[in-house]
Amino acid sequence: MAEYTHGFRIETESCNGCLACMRACPTHALRIRNGVVKLLPELCIDCGSCLRVCPTGGIVPLTRSLAEFSGFKFRVAVVSPVLYGQFPVGVSPAHIVAGLKALGLDAVWDYAVEIEVVRRAIAEQVQKWEGRYLMVSVSCPVIVRLIQVAYPRMVDCLIGIQPPREVAGRALKRRYSRELGIREDEIAAIYITSCQAKTISILQPAEGGRSHLDGALGVSDIYNGTLAAAREWELTGREPAAEDLVRNASMLRWSTPDGPGGTFPGRRHLYVTGITNVIRVFDDIEKGKLRNLEFLECYACWGGCIGGNLAVDNYYVTRNKMQHLMNGLPELDPVTQAEADRRYREEDLTLEGPVLPRVIEPSGRDLRERVRVMTMAEQIRARLPGLDCGLCGAPSCTTLAGDVAAGEAAQTDCVFLGKERLGDLRELYLGNRS
Amino acid sequence: MADELLRREYHIQGRDFERAGESSTLIKEILKGVGIDPTLIRRAVVIVFEAEMNVVMYAEGGTVTLVLTEEEIRIEVADRGPGIPDIEQAMQEGYSTAADDMREMGFGFGMGLPNIRRNSDLFTISSDVGRGTTVQSSIRLDGHG
Numbered sequence: 119m120a121e122y123t124h125g126f127r128i129e130t131e132s133c134n135g136c137l138a139c140m141r142a143c144p145t146h147a148l149r150i151r152n153g154v155v156k157l158l159p160e161l162c163i164d165c166g167s168c169l170r171v172c173p174t175g176g177i178v179p180l181t182r183s184l185a186e187f188s189g190f191k192f193r194v195a196v197v198s199p200v201l202y203g204q205f206p207v208g209v210s211p212a213h214i215v216a217g218l219k220a221l222g223l224d225a226v227w228d229y230a231v232e233i234e235v236v237r238r239a240i241a242e243q244v245q246k247w248e249g250r251y252l253m254v255s256v257s258c259p260v261i262v263r264l265i266q267v268a269y270p271r272m273v274d275c276l277i278g279i280q281p282p283r284e285v286a287g288r289a290l291k292r293r294y295s296r297e298l299g300i301r302e303d304e305i306a307a308i309y310i311t312s313c314q315a316k317t318i319s320i321l322q323p324a325e326g327g328r329s330h331l332d333g334a335l336g337v338s339d340i341y342n343g344t345l346a347a348a349r350e351w352e353l354t355g356r357e358p359a360a361e362d363l364v365r366n367a368s369m370l371r372w373s374t375p376d377g378p379g380g381t382f383p384g385r386r387h388l389y390v391t392g393i394t395n396v397i398r399v400f401d402d403i404e405k406g407k408l409r410n411l412e413f414l415e416c417y418a419c420w421g422g423c424i425g426g427n428l429a430v431d432n433y434y435v436t437r438n439k440m441q442h443l444m445n446g447l448p449e450l451d452p453v454t455q456a457e458a459d460r461r462y463r464e465e466d467l468t469l470e471g472p473v474l475p476r477v478i479e480p481s482g483r484d485l486r487e488r489v490r491v492m493t494m495a496e497q498i499r500a501r502l503p504g505l506d507c508g509l510c511g512a513p514s515c516t517t518l519a520g521d522v523a524a525g526e527a528a529q530t531d532c533v534f535l536g537k538e539r540l541g542d543l544r545e546l547y548l549g550n551r552s
Numbered sequence: 553m554a555d556e557l558l559r560r561e562y563h564i565q566g567r568d569f570e571r572a573g574e575s576s577t578l579i580k581e582i583l584k585g586v587g588i589d590p591t592l593i594r595r596a597v598v599i600v601f602e603a604e605m606n607v608v609m610y611a612e613g614g615t616v617t618l619v620l621t622e623e624e625i626r627i628e629v630a631d632r633g634p635g636i637p638d639i640e641q642a643m644q645e646g647y648s649t650a651a652d653d654m655r656e657m658g659f660g661f662g663m664g665l666p667n668i669r670r671n672s673d674l675f676t677i678s679s680d681v682g683r684g685t686t687v688q689s690s691i692r693l694d695g696h697g
Contacts, residue, residue, distance in 0.1 A: 270590040404594065405576045405601035406667070480587040485622055485693075488586040489557040495585075 122159040125180050125318035126169060130154050132176035135547065137508045139168035139177060144393045145267060149521070150511040153546045160478050163263035164318040165393050165418045166427045179314035179428065180321070181336040184222055190306035190332070192294055194225045196286045199233075199373045200312040200423050201337055202364055203440035204431045205345060211443070213348035216358035220347035221340060223308070227290050228361065230369040232282040234450065234458040237368065239279045239467045244413045252403065252411050253277050259319035260418035261396060262473060266324060269400050270475030275414075278469040282372070283309050283316070285467060287330030309334045312373075312426030313419060325471040336428035365451040367444035373423045374440060386412045392420035481524040495523035502532055509533045509543060554621035558582070562616045564607045566633070572608040575616045576600040582618070583625065592691055595671040596625050599689045602664040603629035609650060610634060611684065624673075625691045635681035643669065643677075 135153030147161035148168065155176075169177045187193050195218055202211050215226045244253060254275045256262050265272045287307035295302045309316055311334045320329040351358050364370065375389050388411055390399050396416045402408040419425040421433045429436065482488035499519035510531035512518035521527035530536030533543070560582065562575035576597050583593045600616055607614040611633025619626040636642045645666045665687075669675045672689035679685040 271594045401577060402573075404580070404597055405573055406598050407573055407601065475590065480585060482587075485586060485620075486557055489620065492582070492585045493558065 123322040125164045125314045127178045129176045132174045138171040140513050142167040142171045146517050164315045165260045166314045170427045180317050182333045187306040191304040192224045193306040194290045195223045196227045197310045199370050203436040209348045211364035212357050213351045216351050217344035217348035221343045230454045231457045232286040233369045233372045235462050236282040255415045257281050258417045259315045261416045262324045266476040273473050276473050279467050284330050306332045312337050312423050312429040324473050325469050327470040338428045341430045367447045370440050370444050389415045391417045391422045393418045491523045495519045498522050503534050554623045558620040560618045564614045566612045598671050599668050602667050607631045627689045630686040632684045636679040
């Protein structure tokens with residue numbers, strides 16, 4: 119079986135076996151064994167639900183610290199537009215950019231151009247659609263993985279266009295390599311992200327190949343430092359002489375529920391956020407209940423990237439601040455437009471390979487054997503209480519039954535069926551307190 | 553005929569639009585659980601869903617039966633309903649007797665039966681006016697319809 123890398127690390131020594139992550143996992147990829155969490159890597163889609171709920175902080179995102187990029191000669195940040203809505207009122211985008219540079223980043227990339235270029239490419243594909251099939255955005259790495267794992271037939275629906283962050287990584291390496299006379303691999307392209315899932319699309323792109331980015335920093339990783347430096351600027355009452363990177367509303371809208379699909383007039387477009395909501399919509403699509411859809415934008419985090427698990431400020435406040443920023447800006451500014459015109463003609467934006475389904479082999483070597491395992495699971499399930507209490511270490515009675523049938527767990531792991539089980543758990547969780 | 557590896561039956565309630573589609577979801581999970589090729593699962597799911605919707609729209613109720621052998625996925629949907637007087641006409645794309653309220657819900661565009669036939673390797677339909685309709689579909693597992 120293929121090896122799967124993930125965008126987080128589980129520190130088992132700090133795990134207290136509390137079941138929170140297991141219960142939160144939408145793909146049932148976690149179990150608790152002997153009071154410690156265990157990951158089934160082939161089922162994990164990197165949604166980060168477990169990170170959000172872990173009370174001990176034992177599930178750690180593999181975003182990095184800026185110091186880890188010190189081996190590069192030149193370090194460039196590609197900033198998710200969400201960041202501009204994270205700081206207190208009064209801290210302007212220019213202050214934030216100056217703050218990032220004060221942290222030690224050598225440049226902050228002009229990301230508006232890639233967002234516009236990719237928006238056009240998607241718009242063009244959707245226009246060409248002619249009612250043949252549904253198209254799904256590849257922006258959210260979790261959704262791409264959800265499709266690979268649970269809706270393998272839908273991989274053909276994924277739009278084969280690189281997300282803006284990848285196009286930016288490629289462009290910035292080319293430019294600074296040329297301007298500074300250094301190699302592309304001496305330049306770090308660092309994505310500032312509001313969720314840990316972007317990390318996985320950098321470490322192991324779903325379409326294979328290599329990412330143009332070198333790593334991600336979470337908004338929460340750089341927040342305090344950026345805020346302190348931005349505040350110093352704010353106190354001077356002057357705007358820093360930084361480049362003006364937030365020039366249009368279209369860029370900011372990219373990360374909100376209105377974009378980019380909202381900018382395609384007359385198209386049957388659906389914007390769905392929250393992994394359980396996305397699963398419901400995909401189910402309806404698969405059975406043919408939802409038809410005539412043209413473009414689907416789905417995000418694993420509730421509320422989209424603004425609601426990412428590494429964002430600092432709350433969703434509603436961030437949305438409000440981003441709306442305020444948009445109100446004062448033109449939909450598209452001439453600088454972005456001219457640059458996007460040129461690059462749209464010159465650059466190849468296609469995804470570097472097709473996204474293929476992730477094959478998860480059921481237990482059993484042939485159909486007869488697999489049916490036997492499944493029938494056995496159903497029989498075991500019928501003996502279980504159906505409370506989904508999780509004390510067996512599986513998220514539901516149905517999952518335990520499947521694990522038992524596959525030989526991965528014992529029926530007696532259920533506290534109702536195993537005489538020793540409660541005593542063992544008492545020992546494990548209460549120890550000398552009992 | 554190859555022996556049955558698995559047989560499941562589900563009840564469908566006429567006019568229950570809220571729960572319509574449940575058996576297709578359950579059947580999808582079963583076929584996925586035993587490792588059937590996703591393309592074949594997709595076809596089976598569309599067949600069940602369309603047939604289920606026909607029962608919900610037109611009949612009092614009915615049953616979906618799934619049979620899996622080493623050679624095929626068989627789906628039979630039998631309903632207690634008005635029956636179809638002219639099957640040939642009903643099989644034409646776009647032909648529908650659905651009322652406006654159904655169309656407003658996004659159903660009844662006369663694509664159901666043609667869609668079922670298109671996704672089946674073997675397809676039979678029989679109807680008894682005043683009593684009900686039975687649709688039988690088969691998808692071959694070797695992919696050579």
